[in-house]
Amino acid sequence: MSAGRTLVVTNDFPPRQGGIQTFVAALLERRPPESLVVLASRSPGWERYDAQLPYPVVRQRTAVLLPTPATSRAAVALAAEHGCDTAFFGAAAPLGLIAPALRAAGVRRLVGATHGHETGWVALPGARQLMRRIAGGLDVLTYISDYTRTHLEPALGGRTRLAQLSPGVDVDRFTPSADGRAVRRRHGLGEAPVVVCVSRLVPRKGQDALVAGWPRVLARHPDARLLLVGGGPDEGRLRRAVADRGLGGSVVLTGPVPPAQLPEHYAAGDVFAMPCRTRRGGLDVEGLGMVYLEAAAVGLPVVAGTSGGAPEAVRDGETGTVVADPRSPEAVAAAVTALLDDPARARAMGAAGRAWVEERWSWTTIAADLAALLDPGED
Structure with a gap:
């Protein structure tokens, strides 16, 4: 014994x-x-x-x-x-x-x-x-x-x-050295600026706000691509929204991805965005939001929503942006566009995020x- x-x-x-x-x-x-x-x-x-x-x-x-x-x-x-x-x-x-x-x-x-x-x-x-x-x-x-x-x-x-x-966060798996080139090739993203969201497709996560606001992003960055990684019950609704808005050429839904492939999917992006929102009178809420920390570990700046503990996974203005009204497609698009407008600032936020994750998470x-x-x- x-x-x-x-x-x-x-x-x-x-x-x-x-x-x-x-x-x-x-x-x-x-x-x-x-x-x-x-x-x-x-x-x-x-x-x-x-x-x-x-x-x-x-x-x-x-x-x-x-x-x-x-x-x-x-x-x-x-x-x-x-x-x-x-x-x-x-x-x-x-x-x-x-x-x-x-x-x-x-x-x-x-x-x-x-x-x-x-x-x-x-x-x-x-x-x-x-x-x-x-x-x-x-x-x-x-x-x-x-x-x-x-x-x-x-x-x-x-x-x-x-x-x-x-x-x-497994900082040895989720790392800035993760290679997203194969993911970009698979989905025809080329060298375009890519906004990536890795999450289950459910209303709380806010992929619908990203899709609704995407035309505003394209107005400033017509070559940009939105990569929605994950599966879930909202997939059909999101695909219809993409088709109805004529966004099929710039929005990609990957479907479910094995956990081992997640680092390379984060690495395929330049900006990470998941504008989560609280629903059902507070019963449907984000406890923390590990995807923000995984994205930061890969070196991406993040755009987060205000649901539950999500703002605690972001240093607002330092490692990313917390959107005050994640239900607003306009507010979500503005936060994403600001990072695409200033790649140097976005890279600096990504580096700060990586350092914070190594230290704290x-x-x-x-x-x-x-x-x-x-x-x-x-x-």
């Missing part, structure tokens, strides 16, 4: 894909492997994935790990078997409900993560009560942005300590934050 391990309890773990899965895997990759044991659910390809990991993963026979008595017993047994004195919940809700059982079994410190969607939950009475129960069993509940903290803190009523633990920095939360006495 090795002492001092961390039990990671998570329903969100590769090879299943998603933002929380990436978050958890990237954090664990930077922890000492001998300090970890993971309890997770199963997803297609899990045997092959787990075989190449340097730490043990125990998979319950389910596609969804829930805070059932069986899950609680499995977690307690793993903690005892591997001498775990700390636990980390990759998503605190709902699995954090088993935290009291782990504490009763001798786990001394329990940390649970939130990821942004919980700000909507705490606006609903039933879900708010659930989050309060979860928080009451933890030593620390993490948040990804100041925006999410301001919504969680009053709802939780001081039941636990809150601390920031944001997603990070790299996974190495974020992993150190987690280490300090798991062991406040750790150097």
